Amino acid sequence: MQTDRYSLFALLREAMRGNTGWKPAWRKATPAPTYDYVIVGGGGHGLATAYYLARRYGGKRIAVVEKGWIGGGNVGRNTTIVRSNYLLPGNEPFYECAMKLWEGLEQDINYNAMVSQRGVLNLFHNDAQRGAYIRRGNAMRLHGVDAELLDAQAVRAMVPFLNFDDARFPIRGGLLQRRGGTVRHDAVAWGYARAADRLGVDIIENCEVTVFALKAGGPWGWKPRAALLALASWGWPVRVIPHGWRPWRACACRLKAMCCRRLSAKGSSRLLTVW
Numbered sequence: 001m002q003t004d005r006y007s008l009f010a011l012l013r014e015a016m017r018g019n020t021g022w023k024p025a026w027r028k029a030t031p032a033p034t035y036d037y038v039i040v041g042g043g044g045h046g047l048a049t050a051y052y053l054a055r056r057y058g059g060k061r062i063a064v065v066e067k068g069w070i071g072g073g074n075v076g077r078n079t080t081i082v083r084s085n086y087l088l089p090g091n092e093p094f095y096e097c098a099m100k101l102w103e104g105l106e107q108d109i110n111y112n113a114m115v116s117q118r119g120v121l122n123l124f125h126n127d128a129q130r131g132a133y134i135r136r137g138n139a140m141r142l143h144g145v146d147a148e149l150l151d152a153q154a155v156r157a158m159v160p161f162l163n164f165d166d167a168r169f170p171i172r173g174g175l176l177q178r179r180g181g182t183v184r185h186d187a188v189a190w191g192y193a194r195a196a197d198r199l200g201v202d203i204i205e206n207c208e209v210t211v212f213a214l215k216a217g218g219p220w221g222w223k224p225r226a227a228l229l230a231l232a233s234w235g236w237p238v239r240v241i242p243h244g245w246r247p248w249r250a251c252a253c254r255l256k257a258m259c260c261r262r263l264s265a266k267g268s269s270r271l272l273t274v275w
């Protein structure tokens with residue numbers, strides 16, 4: 001029997017039998033002819049979108065198309081901080097919602113993403129910064145988010161190894177969010193990929209989307225034929241062109257055709273996505 005659910009019991013069992021029972025975290029999906037949702041980009045955003053779509057709207061056919069490998073985008077090389085210590089009304093509730101997701105995420109997706117709520121402390125070095133942090137802390141608290149203003153003594157008690165005595169910018173205090181901390185973000189991508197895969201999402205790696213050729217006729221003159229396509233490629237350019245432009249006419253066939261043909265050939269890394 002292969003190990004499916006990660007748990008202490010599974011860990012012990014695999015330790016006893018030489019780790020022969022672990023399954024790949026997600027399938028190498030064979031692209032289906034059509035999908036309800038196609039998400040471009042297998043980073044944190046794309047995979048989370050796929051997972052929550054599948055969980056909330058079960059029965060939909062969903063694919064995530066990734067040009068490289070899962071966890072190889074920005075999600076795999078960031079600073080790993082998680083926090084909701086923002087000032088503006090639009091930001092604060094949004095990031096707090098994300099913080100709450102982090103707090104239950106590992107249980108939810110059954111994956112150790114190394115969420116560590118060790119606290120996030122922003123130091124201030126002068127009165128102007130102190131004023132700004134007081135304002136930010138108050139804004140956080142007005143939104144029900146934890147925020148504490150620490151003086152220099154409290155910061156010293158918390159992180160005694162900092163240079164308090166002869167630093168160029170002396171530490172006067174800091175704004176602390178205790179629930180903030182760190183997460184291994186690429187593990188989050190792997191965890192979402194695994195959880196989405198279990199809900200039937202097809203994760204198609206090494207498959208770059210280069211062009212969308214849109215059908216004419218809808219709003220702005222374009223009318224997509226697929227149900228929905230989400231771009232989660234973090235600013236990487238994917239050209240969107242209206243159907244019928246001469247240089248691209250050759251690409252004007254359906255996503256299903258391109259997916260199946262290109263991928264079944266030999267795991268090609270080029271895919272032209274066409275609606």
Ligand SMILES: Cc1cc2nc3c(=O)[nH]c(=O)nc-3n(C[C@H](O)[C@H](O)[C@H](O)COP(=O)(O)OP(=O)(O)OC[C@H]3O[C@@H](n4cnc5c(N)ncnc54)[C@H](O)[C@@H]3O)c2cc1C
Nearest residue numbers: 041043044045067073074075078079080081209233234236
């Ligand atoms: C240096 C740095 C530090 C950061 N620090 C933090 C931090 O401490 N805390 C925090 O929360 N956030 C941080 N961020 C931001 C965070 O990493 C990003 O917001 C997050 O990773 C974005 O996720 P994403 O899924 O949108 O992008 P990505 O993780 O980059 O995923 C996009 C994916 O799309 C794929 N893709 C692109 N084009 C195509 C295409 N044409 N076809 C198919 N696939 C394609 C890419 O290969 C990639 O895998 C940091 C970012 C950077 C760069």
